[in-house]
Amino acid sequence: MDKVSTTTAESSASDKASEKTISEKQYTGAEILIKCLHEEKVKFVFGYPGGAVLFIYDAIFQQDKFKHVLVRHEQAAIHAADAYSRSTGLVGVALVTSGPGATNAVTGIATAYMDSIPIVIISGQVPTYAIGEDAFQECDTVGITRPCVKHNFLVKDVKDIAATIKKAFYVAASGRPGPVLVDIPKDITNQLASFEYPKTVSLRSYNPITKGHAGQIKKALKLITEAKRPMVYTGGGVVLADASPQLAKFIKSLGLPNTSTLMGLGGYPATDKQFLGMLGMHGTYEANMAMQECDVLLAVGARFDDRVIGNPAHFLSRPRTIIHIDIDPSSISKRVKIDVPIVGDVKSVLSDMNDIIAAEKPVQNTAALKDWLKQIESWRSRNCLNFAQSKELIKPQYVVQKLYEVTKGDAFITSDVGQHQMWAAQYYPFDKPRRWINSGGLGTMGVGLPYAMGVQFAHPEAQVACITGEASVQMCIQELSTCKQYHLPIKVITLNNRYMGMVRQWQEFFYGNRYSESYMEALPDFVKLAEAYGHVGIRVESPADVEGALKEAFGPKLKERLVFMDFMTDQTENVFPMIENGKGLSEMILAEDL
Numbered sequence: 001m002d003k004v005s006t007t008t009a010e011s012s013a014s015d016k017a018s019e020k021t022i023s024e025k026q027y028t029g030a031e032i033l034i035k036c037l038h039e040e041k042v043k044f045v046f047g048y049p050g051g052a053v054l055f056i057y058d059a060i061f062q063q064d065k066f067k068h069v070l071v072r073h074e075q076a077a078i079h080a081a082d083a084y085s086r087s088t089g090l091v092g093v094a095l096v097t098s099g100p101g102a103t104n105a106v107t108g109i110a111t112a113y114m115d116s117i118p119i120v121i122i123s124g125q126v127p128t129y130a131i132g133e134d135a136f137q138e139c140d141t142v143g144i145t146r147p148c149v150k151h152n153f154l155v156k157d158v159k160d161i162a163a164t165i166k167k168a169f170y171v172a173a174s175g176r177p178g179p180v181l182v183d184i185p186k187d188i189t190n191q192l193a194s195f196e197y198p199k200t201v202s203l204r205s206y207n208p209i210t211k212g213h214a215g216q217i218k219k220a221l222k223l224i225t226e227a228k229r230p231m232v233y234t235g236g237g238v239v240l241a242d243a244s245p246q247l248a249k250f251i252k253s254l255g256l257p258n259t260s261t262l263m264g265l266g267g268y269p270a271t272d273k274q275f276l277g278m279l280g281m282h283g284t285y286e287a288n289m290a291m292q293e294c295d296v297l298l299a300v301g302a303r304f305d306d307r308v309i310g311n312p313a314h315f316l317s318r319p320r321t322i323i324h325i326d327i328d329p330s331s332i333s334k335r336v337k338i339d340v341p342i343v344g345d346v347k348s349v350l351s352d353m354n355d356i357i358a359a360e361k362p363v364q365n366t367a368a369l370k371d372w373l374k375q376i377e378s379w380r381s382r383n384c385l386n387f388a389q390s391k392e393l394i395k396p397q398y399v400v401q402k403l404y405e406v407t408k409g410d411a412f413i414t415s416d417v418g419q420h421q422m423w424a425a426q427y428y429p430f431d432k433p434r435r436w437i438n439s440g441g442l443g444t445m446g447v448g449l450p451y452a453m454g455v456q457f458a459h460p461e462a463q464v465a466c467i468t469g470e471a472s473v474q475m476c477i478q479e480l481s482t483c484k485q486y487h488l489p490i491k492v493i494t495l496n497n498r499y500m501g502m503v504r505q506w507q508e509f510f511y512g513n514r515y516s517e518s519y520m521e522a523l524p525d526f527v528k529l530a531e532a533y534g535h536v537g538i539r540v541e542s543p544a545d546v547e548g549a550l551k552e553a554f555g556p557k558l559k560e561r562l563v564f565m566d567f568m569t570d571q572t573e574n575v576f577p578m579i580e581n582g583k584g585l586s587e588m589i590l591a592e593d594l
Helices: 002-023 029-039 053-063 074-087 101-113 141-148 158-173 186-190 213-228 236-240 244-254 284-294 346-360 366-380 398-406 419-426 448-456 477-485 501-510 527-530 543-554
Strands: 046-049 067-070 090-096 119-125 151-154 182-183 230-234 258-259 275-278 296-300 319-327 340-343 412-415 463-470 491-496 536-540 562-566
Touching: 029 053, 029 158, 046 074, 046 448, 053 090, 053 119, 053 186, 053 230, 067 448, 074 090, 074 101, 074 119, 074 448, 074 477, 090 101, 090 419, 090 491, 101 119, 119 158, 119 186, 119 340, 141 151, 141 182, 141 448, 151 346, 158 182, 182 230, 182 536, 213 296, 213 340, 213 346, 230 244, 230 284, 236 244, 244 346, 258 284, 275 340, 275 419, 284 366, 296 398, 319 346, 346 412, 346 477, 398 419, 398 463, 398 491, 398 543, 412 448, 419 491, 419 501, 448 463, 448 477, 491 527, 491 543, 536 543, 543 562
Parallel strands: 046 067, 046 090, 090 119, 119 182, 151 182, 230 258, 230 296, 258 275, 296 319, 319 340, 412 463, 463 491, 491 562, 536 562
Antiparallel strands: none
């Protein structure tokens, strides 16, 4: 009797377990991936299909919660996702296939990595049984991308997809942000499993510090308020942390002068008198001199890059106390020895500083500060960005100035890399963060147009202008087709000097005017090319026509159209100020010196 009773109980439990298994809905790995993206509230996925990701694309076809954007090259997919993130603060998402799809994406991934941009890249891989067999379109994507990602994953079990995607988004966005790649073999995307998205994620070896040390913060504030020649130097970390309001409050409350790296532009209003302009290789005279001559320097979310401080030995030849706030401890004392390190989220640390200032009202060395600001004004009076606009030749600086006037300084500006990038940074004052989208660390030519695409998708009603050069724009010019497909009303401003401009400038200064392979002798007719893609093309050859062309492009008649403006600019114009490699911040070449 007991034996029969036990058997019956076991049978009943088995039946219930069987019913539970049957009731659990099974999904393919591709469907699970799509559900994960839904859980992360992804709105756009930028990608290009291929054999290894066809199950994923089939699942995309059967959903309507996010939009897939078909680019024309995988590099552009990463750049567009990158710019989407830069302009919104959200995690960008890209999808590429295996082999050449993944290798085409590497430049974009490295670009995002150098500038600490949070994106998640999903790459297809050959089936698990074919990995290591030199299968068609196979490459070691995890190995290839390891040096230029924050982290990467190879998914080997369909049951791991949900947890892996959750980790990928968390790692990409937390701490010092960066790109995370998830490599998924094709057979995994077609296997079945149940779906449950983790509510939280915990990684034993990854716990970024966000709260700054209270003692170090108080020490830093004491040094700043007692300083005779204080200076605030900010970088892209301020923008990435959405810390612009806290930074402005801090600078205004203490009346401090401040400067910014290329990546930090817009973190503090550029039109405010306390802002000295960008510093570094092509920074303003007043910013570089103040950076070199200060006695207490507060670095916020910046990393003392070689293009920022020039020769470290020259920079350190002037005694000063350096305070460095950064969420990444490995960036502190990496290039320059720091006296007061503060590891933490810059928004949190600046908020703590503002609270202390409000509560304790520290006494400043006002007499010395007044003298310091007077000295800075004398440096500013040199007007290092002044240029003479010719009546015959279009000066590139003039085009950027007129663009600022026409857009009232309220546009999103993307750029490629070169002279035009520096002119955009110098002559378009950014008063808001996340409006200046460019490749800083890697210096990637070709980013401008796909960057503009990502920004336009993120901000469909905004004015988006891509400032580029005739060399850079050709590297991803096929994306004019993407712009046509999705009706993106981007305005392309090409500063066309028929040279690889920055290469030519360096060859003029340091290579005896030997213009080796820098002259573009076979340029297309950009107006006809734009028209061939279905867009509007305008060539501008006279300074008198610059403003009118810009007003036409941004006017009501062409508001909904992509307009490609080809400005034929002065071939001999150079970017000033300029610091030669190996020289120090105060060793600038100014236009007036030549």
